[in-house]
Amino acid sequence: METKHVNCATCDIACQLVATRKDNETRFTLNGDPDHPLAPGAICAKGKLSHEIFDHPNRITKPLKRVGKRGEGKWETISWTQAMDEIAQKLQKVVDEHGPEALVVTSGPWNSSTEAGMTRRFMNLLGSPNYLSPVALCLGNTGAVNRLTCGWMPYPDYEHTECIVLFGHNPHNQSWVMEYIRIRLAQDRGAKLIVLDPRESQSAERADIHLPVKLGTDAAMMLGWVNVIISEELYDKEFVEEWTVGFEELKTHVLTHYPLATVSQITGVDIASIESAARMYANASSAIIPWSPINDQQVSSTSAIRLFSILRAITGNLDAPGGEMMMGINPDIIAESALEMHEYLPLSQKKKQLGYDEHPVFTYKGAEVFKEHTKRVWGAEYPSQVKGLGMAVPSPTFRAMAHGDPYKVKAFFAIANNALQGYANQKLVFDAMMNQDLIVCHELFITPTASLADYVLPGDTWLERNHIHDGMEWMSAMQTSEKLYEPPKDCKNIYYFWKELADRMGMEEHFPWKDVEELYDHRLTPSGLSLKEFQGKYKAKLADFKHYKYRETGFATPSGKVELVSSVLEEWGFNPLPYHRNAPEPCETFPLKFFVGIREPQFFQSGQRHVKALRKSNQEPKTFVNPADAKRYNLTPGEWACIESPNGKIKMQVMIREDIPQGIIRIPHGWWRPENKDLGMWDHADGILAPDTQDYLDREQGIPHLKGIPCNITPMKNIDDWEKVDANA
Ligand SMILES: Nc1nc2c(c(=O)[nH]1)N[C@H]1C(S)=C(S)[C@@H](COP(=O)(O)OP(=O)(O)OC[C@H]3O[C@@H](n4cnc5c(=O)[nH]c(N)nc54)[C@H](O)[C@@H]3O)O[C@H]1N2
Ligand SMILES: Nc1nc2c(c(=O)[nH]1)N[C@H]1C(S)=C(S)[C@@H](COP(=O)(O)OP(=O)(O)OC[C@H]3O[C@@H](n4cnc5c(=O)[nH]c(N)nc54)[C@H](O)[C@@H]3O)O[C@H]1N2
Ligand code: SF4
Ligand SMILES: [Mo]
Numbered sequence: 001m002e003t004k005h006v007n008c009a010t011c012d013i014a015c016q017l018v019a020t021r022k023d024n025e026t027r028f029t030l031n032g033d034p035d036h037p038l039a040p041g042a043i044c045a046k047g048k049l050s051h052e053i054f055d056h057p058n059r060i061t062k063p064l065k066r067v068g069k070r071g072e073g074k075w076e077t078i079s080w081t082q083a084m085d086e087i088a089q090k091l092q093k094v095v096d097e098h099g100p101e102a103l104v105v106t107s108g109p110w111n112s113s114t115e116a117g118m119t120r121r122f123m124n125l126l127g128s129p130n131y132l133s134p135v136a137l138c139l140g141n142t143g144a145v146n147r148l149t150c151g152w153m154p155y156p157d158y159e160h161t162e163c164i165v166l167f168g169h170n171p172h173n174q175s176w177v178m179e180y181i182r183i184r185l186a187q188d189r190g191a192k193l194i195v196l197d198p199r200e201s202q203s204a205e206r207a208d209i210h211l212p213v214k215l216g217t218d219a220a221m222m223l224g225w226v227n228v229i230i231s232e233e234l235y236d237k238e239f240v241e242e243w244t245v246g247f248e249e250l251k252t253h254v255l256t257h258y259p260l261a262t263v264s265q266i267t268g269v270d271i272a273s274i275e276s277a278a279r280m281y282a283n284a285s286s287a288i289i290p291w292s293p294i295n296d297q298q299v300s301s302t303s304a305i306r307l308f309s310i311l312r313a314i315t316g317n318l319d320a321p322g323g324e325m326m327m328g329i330n331p332d333i334i335a336e337s338a339l340e341m342h343e344y345l346p347l348s349q350k351k352k353q354l355g356y357d358e359h360p361v362f363t364y365k366g367a368e369v370f371k372e373h374t375k376r377v378w379g380a381e382y383p384s385q386v387k388g389l390g391m392a393v394p395s396p397t398f399r400a401m402a403h404g405d406p407y408k409v410k411a412f413f414a415i416a417n418n419a420l421q422g423y424a425n426q427k428l429v430f431d432a433m434m435n436q437d438l439i440v441c442h443e444l445f446i447t448p449t450a451s452l453a454d455y456v457l458p459g460d461t462w463l464e465r466n467h468i469h470d471g472m473e474w475m476s477a478m479q480t481s482e483k484l485y486e487p488p489k490d491c492k493n494i495y496y497f498w499k500e501l502a503d504r505m506g507m508e509e510h511f512p513w514k515d516v517e518e519l520y521d522h523r524l525t526p527s528g529l530s531l532k533e534f535q536g537k538y539k540a541k542l543a544d545f546k547h548y549k550y551r552e553t554g555f556a557t558p559s560g561k562v563e564l565v566s567s568v569l570e571e572w573g574f575n576p577l578p579y580h581r582n583a584p585e586p587c588e589t590f591p592l593k594f595f596v597g598i599r600e601p602q603f604f605q606s607g608q609r610h611v612k613a614l615r616k617s618n619q620e621p622k623t624f625v626n627p628a629d630a631k632r633y634n635l636t637p638g639e640w641a642c643i644e645s646p647n648g649k650i651k652m653q654v655m656i657r658e659d660i661p662q663g664i665i666r667i668p669h670g671w672w673r674p675e676n677k678d679l680g681m682w683d684h685a686d687g688i689l690a691p692d693t694q695d696y697l698d699r700e701q702g703i704p705h706l707k708g709i710p711c712n713i714t715p716m717k718n719i720d721d722w723e724k725v726d727a728n729a
Contacts, residue, residue, distance in 0.1 A: 151556025286322025355393025
C-alpha cells in the first residue's frame, strides 16, 4: 500500500486529503485526512471524484492553435515550442504597437498553486498593470477593503469562538467542507450561530437566530447592529478609546441616519430581532464574522466589508482569542507577493491601470497608499492577501478591450479562469475578447472562454504536481501536496508557461528556476527545508501565533488605529463613513428580483459540467421560485422558463421551493453545456443577466451587484423556444 498526502484544489477551501493505492492498482483512492488539526476528514464528492473530472476524454492534452475564425471551434495540434514562439512574437508586436499596458491577464488563482506569483512577475517585468482576477468578486476585494479599516484582513478563530455570524454564507457538506466542519465543531462545543439570509438555508436551519434580511441589505443591517451596540453601550470602551479613530462621528452617523425603524424598513427584519441578534453578538465573550462573498457582490460592498471590521473592532474581537486573528505573512515560505516584483513596475505604469481613479480600492492606487503602513506593521510593501493586491477593475478593463478607450488593449491571457462567465455583463466580455489580436488560455478543457482563444495550452492538475498551499497571506497554515501521477501527454503547469514566455522575451534572468519544484525549494528557504523535506515532514503546518500584536506595532492604517471613519476614502473623495445604498428596484417590465448564488454541491463555479457522475444529479440549470410566484407567472416545475433582466435573457428549468421568499428568484452561477456545439454559452450564464452600469456597481471598488437585480420570468414550451441570441449583432 502506497500513501501520499495531497491538498485538493478543485475548489478554493483546500481540504487536506490522504491518497492510498494498493500494489495492484493504478489509481489512488482519495479520502479526507482524519488527523487534520483543523478539519478532520474533510472531503466532498468533487474531491472524491477527482479522477472522473480530470481523466476525462474532453481534457486538452496538446497545445491547440486556432485555424478557423475566432470561436469557430477549428483547431490544429501544435508543439509547445511552436506555440510559445508564436505567442512571444505576437505579444511583442502588441507591446511594440500599443505599449505593455495593452496586455490584460486574468487569472483564477484557486487552482493555480504552480502560478506562485509568476503571472504578476511577468506582467511587472513587461510593464503591464492590467491584471484582473475573479477574486475581485470574492475574497480578493475583501482583503483590499479591510485595509481601509484595520490595515489587514483578519482570519476567524473558529476553534475558540463563542459566537459565529454568517452573513448569507452557507458552507455545507458539499460546499467548503473544511469551513463547514470547523463551524459544526464550534457549535458542538456550544458556540452560538447567527445567520442572516433571505431564505432558510442549511446554516439558517441550525442557527440560534435567523434574520431573514432582504436581498442586498446587509450593510444596512450592520449599521443597525452598530446602532444597538453603541446605544446600549455594549462596545469595548477601552479598545475604542485607545485604538480607534472616528467613534463620535460614527455614533452620530448611525443614530441620525440608521435608527432601528429605518434599518427595519430597509432590511425587512423587525426591530426586536435586530436588537436580539446584535446583543447576542456583542455580549458573547468572543465572536467571529467570517468573511462572506455575499457582501463582496453588492452595490454597498465596500461599506459592508468595512462594517464587518468595524463590528469586530468595537466589540474588542480584533486579534483577540476566539475573535478574528491578524495572522500576517507566513514566516516559513517566501510569499507569492514577494516574488511578484511590484516595486519594479514604475508608478507611471501603475497609474495607467484600468479603473485606477474611477474605483480605486483594490487597484494599485490603493496599494500605493498602504505600502508604507503594511511595511511598518507586516514587513512588506506589497502584501497580497488572497491575491487582491493592485488589481485592475473588471468593467473598465473590458470596456477598454472592447472599445479602445482610454487606450487600446490587444492581448488577453486567461490563466485557469473561464473569464467569459466569471464577471458581469458577458456580452461586454465577449465583445472585448472579439476585439483582441491575441488570446491565450491555459486550461484543462475547452470552456466558453477557451473556445474564443488563438492558443489553448494544456494545464496539469493538482493530482499531477508537487505544491504547497500557503494560506494566501491570510491564514498562516501551510498544507502540502505530493504528486500522484505524471501529467498526461503535453500537459504542463503554469510556471512552465511563464518561464517559456519569459525566456523568449528577454526576462530569463528573472525566471531562473528550472521547474516548479525548484521554485518551491527557493520559496521554502525561510523554513530551512527543501520541498521534498517539507513534504516528508509536514502535512499541515500551523505557524506560531501571537494575539494583540497591534499593541506593539499599531494597525497598518495611516493613523495606526482602526479607522471607523476612513481617511483614505475621504482623501479619494468617497464617503468615509459606511452607508447603505439601494440597487435599482423592480418595475412593471421587471417585477421580480433575482440573486446569483446557492452554490451547487456537484460543481465548483463554472467547472465539472462535463462529468457524468456529478451532472447526473443536477442535469440542467435551475431557477428556484416561490410557489405563489410560480402560480402567478404560470410556471410548471421541471419546465423551462426564460428569465430576462435589463441586460439580457437566459433559460433555466423551474424548481418550486418554499425556502425562496416571494418576489425573488435564484439564478445559479456559471452554467454552460460542454455537450452543445456552441457550448450553450449564450443560454444559461448568470453573467448574461448581470448588468455593469454604474447603478449596479459598488462605487469604491467597481464590482458588480449580484444580490437583487430586477427581472421577469416567462414559461417556455421547450428549451429551443426562443430566438437564438446573435452575439455578433
Ligand atoms: N458572473 C459571476 N462571476 C463570478 C461569480 C459569480 O457568482 N457570478 N463568482 C465569483 C467567485 S465567488 C469566484 S471565487 C470566482 C471564481 O473564479 P474561477 O476560480 O476562475 O472559476 P472558473 O473560471 O469558473 O473556473 C476555473 C477554470 O480553471 C480551470 N482549471 C481548474 N484547475 C486548473 C489547473 O490546475 N490549471 C489550469 N490551467 N486550469 C485549471 C477550470 O477548468 C475552469 O475552467 O468567480 C467570481 N466570478
Ligand atoms: N459545491 C460548491 N461549493 C462552493 C463553491 C461552488 O462553486 N460549489 N464555490 C465556493 C466559493 S468560491 C465561494 S465564494 C463560496 C460561496 O458560498 P456561500 O457564501 O455559501 O454562497 P452561496 O451558496 O451562493 O449563498 C449563500 C446564501 O446567501 C443567501 N443570500 C443571497 N443573497 C443574499 C443577500 O443579499 N444577503 C444575505 N445575507 N444572504 C443572501 C442565499 O440565500 C444562500 O443561502 O462557496 C464555495 N463553495
Ligand atoms: S470542499 Fe471538496 S472540492 Fe473543495 S477542497 Fe474540499 S474536497 Fe476539494
Ligand atoms: Mo468565491
